[in-house]
Amino acid sequence: MGKAEDDSNKTVAVIGGTGSALAYIKNISVSWSEQNVTGLVPGGTCIRTAKPNVIKDSEVDEGFLPWMVRAREYGIRSAVGCPIPSVDGGHSYGCLLVDSKVPNAFGDSEVQLFESLAQEIGFGLRPIERQHKLDDQIHEKQLTQERLDDALRATIEAMAKTMEWRDPYTAGHQKKVASIATAIAKKMGMSDETVQALYMAAMVHDIGKVAVPSDILTKPTRLTDLEIKLVQGHVESGYQILKDVPFPWPIADIVRQHHERLDGSGYPFGLKGDEISLAARILAVADTIEAMATHRPYPPAKGLVAAMSQVHAEAGISLDAKVVDAAFALMDGDNALQSTIDIA
Incomplete structure (x- = not known):
């Protein structure tokens, strides 16, 4: 049995065979192009014409001339090729080729029998081929999604770097917070998707500081009450910057809430307890x-x-106790928390 390929040579790829002359098809070169001499044999002809093709005697039939010597070696004298119907409405899927050591072995009844068998094979291949195409489509979508995820991650990191250039004193802060937050989330057994969302939010959680005057951000002394208010405004500015970006996760809301506290002492809205998302509670710690x-x-x-x-002093009061416990768990053994801070 052969499959019609759509390459430039219109190759017929052998995909199965059986019988005493099985070695005959090993490394055989067949085409279904009428421009190729190997396309004149029963396999190529039946694919091209979508009709059965019979070689009554390989010693005298011109259509078998390219294979005459090879056929003698294996004692083949006659052959019939029957097209396997297409699974998608195009050219024939391939061919069912049957050889015989007897001349004129294939009459009308034999041809009809093998033609029916080829059609049955075609019907059987349709769901398999459809599944292969579906698998290919799923794989392609997965690759596309991976490329989109990589692009999104790179964009987020570029945004974070832009912020760090403006405020050199906090250079690396967002990246370190992202590393700590994702380490805590993993320790808490959160899903990979949630960890990824938290990483994205953490990498831009201070992006709203672009709206804060740089002399306030870099002030080496205590801030005035007014300056503190201006700095606190960065969470709302960050939300406004991010809210219209079509992230697959609520990044803008996480950024907006990362200074909220369980007891309502945070800002900008004084949210309490479960009013604050778990991702924002992790980011806060x-x-x-x-x-x-x-x-x-x-x-x-x-x-x-x-x-x-x-x-630890704020656990269960302003900060989530379970999140704080997970952070402390990172200090066990080789103190992964310290390593995360040092490396990030």
């Missing part, structure tokens, strides 16, 4: 740890131990 553990213009870094002592 990660942001607090990073902000205290690493150097800023003001106040100076307190180190990871002091940072963890602070979040």
Whole structure:
């Protein structure tokens, strides 16, 4: 049995065979193009014409001339090729080729029998071919989605880098927060999709600071009440920047809520408890740890131990206790939390 390929040579690829002369089809070259001499044999002819083709005697039939010597070697004297119907309405799917060591072995009844068999094979191949096409489409969609995910990730990281160039004192802050937040999420057993969403949100959680004057962001002394209000406005600015971007996750809402606190002491809306998304609660813990553990213009870094002592004190009050527990779990053994802060 052969399958009609759509390559430039219109190759007939052997996909199966049986019988005492099976070696005859090994490494055989057949085409279904009428421009190719190998396309004149029964296999190629029946595919091209969509009709059965019979070689009554390989020793005298001109259509078998390219294979005469090879046929003698295996004792083949007659052949019939029957087209296997297309599965999609195009040219024949392929051919069912039957050889015999006897001349004139195929009369009308034999041809009709093998033609019916070829049609049955075609019917059987249709669902298989459709499944192959569906699998190919699914694979292509998966590749397309991966490319889109990579592009989205690269865009988010470019946005984060732009923010860091404007505010060199917090350079790397968003990336470190993203690393801490995703490590906590994984420790909590959250899904890969949720971890990815959290990473994206964390990488741009301070993007709203573009609306804050740079001299306030880099001020090396305590901020005034008015300046604090301006800095706090970055969460709403970030939401406004991100809300119309068609993310597959609620990135803008997570960014908007990352300074909310369980007891209602946060901003901008004073949300409480479950009014705050879990992703935003994780981001709040990660942001607090990073902000205290690493150097800023003001106040100076307190180190990871002091940072963890602070979040422990706030666990169950302003910060989610389960999230804080997961963060502490990262300090066990080789202290992955410290490594995350140092490497990120």
